[in-house]
């Protein structure tokens with residue numbers, strides 16, 4: 001079967017699914033996306049995309065589109081959340097882009113999804129298609145949707161997010177794990193942030209039991225994520241619960257006035273439980289595989305979930321193209337072999353970062369601060385994540401080309 005005749009179905013038109021459709025197209029492979037929502041509307045506020053992911057969009061000629069809607073972040077600052085003192089700063093020379101070879105972008109999720117869906121083409125995105133079941137018939141897979149319709153595909157990619165039905169179909173149960181942290185997220189207009197220093201930076205305000213992470217996005221607004229230790233067991237059914245008025249300030253009321261100002265500027269009414277997934281022995285069953293959060297949902301303390309799903313997309317598309325449909329099983333195995341170790345390492349780094357950021361006052365926190373005070377330690381801490389280029393993993397003639 002020639003590459004142009006493959007029928008690939010992607011379940012979920014989120015960041016990972018849409019990027020996979022672009023990466024497959026770059027390899028000359030068409031795909032159809034099946035999305036449960038009636039319109040493409042990313043839940044949540046904004047997202048920070050680091051060089052390990054943005055270099056793909058650069059390479060396929062989308063830089064200009066992104067430049068219009070993104071804020072290029074160049075400085076990373078860690079502060080003590082109580083007194084606002086800088087405990088670590090990475091900025092300046094060389095710039096982030098010079099150092100890592102691509103941008104660090106803050107972008108509203110809705111804008112990101114609009115850019116990606118326009119590039120994929122709405123004719124390939126089937127909305128209102130909530131997957132209900134899969135049947136692997138050996139030579140093809142039948143997808144059944146809640147509206148009673150069906151579709152057939154040679155391969156199915158489950159890019160259906162952290163609560164993936166495709167993963168549950170593979171495992172037979174829900175293996176989500178509550179991380180012990182929950183949070184509030186929101187977007188604040190810059191005029192409400194009169195007390196905020198270093199507005200162009202991505203900043204972590206850290207302290208015992210919690211942290212605030214914020215960064216500027218395209219129009220100068222700030223996206224924030226307030227994370228709090230909340231170790232009591234979480235009912236798996238509701239990952240998002242309604243918050244009482246003032247609940248988000250309870251832990252942070254005595255923190256720095258800029259933190260309190262940001263929290264009170266947007267009284268969010270929802271608390272997000274942060275879940276992740278244990279590593280799986282395999283992401284693939286027959287003609288069905290997983291990508292992004294469905295394969296390796298992680299907590300957002302390194303801001304890497306979306307970035308890892310983009311890396312997955314680049315590697316999966318290239319592995320499939322390299323092996324051809326006749327050897328699709330080897331292509332999927334190759335993809336997993338390249339991705340499982342890396343994503344596991346990022347998952348582990350993400351969960352353990354919370355422990356480091358939330359240290360109580362004492363010798364361990366002092367040691368952390370001493371490490372963060374060295375610029376080279378910050379680069380070391382992030383470098384292994386951001387300098388990675390997934391395209392070098394499966395060299396392909398098409399990787400350098402543009403399709404636009």
Ligand SMILES: Cc1cc2nc3c(=O)[nH]c(=O)nc-3n(C[C@H](O)[C@H](O)[C@H](O)COP(=O)(O)OP(=O)(O)OC[C@H]3O[C@@H](n4cnc5c(N)ncnc54)[C@H](O)[C@@H]3O)c2cc1C
Pocket residue numbers: 011012013014015016017034035036037044046047048049129130131132159160161162163164165183185225272291292293294298300303304305306307308309
């Ligand atoms: C608070 C918070 C902050 C974050 N900040 C960052 C950040 O700064 N940087 C970063 O890289 N990551 C961040 N992340 C993680 C990031 O949001 C996810 O990792 C990323 O969205 C995963 O992409 P995905 O395509 O795998 O899944 P998703 O983006 O969740 O997309 C899944 C898609 O599948 C659809 N779907 C689900 N079930 C079905 C079904 N049965 N049938 C059809 N369609 C279905 C959904 O509607 C959705 O469109 C953050 C996460 C959280 C919770």
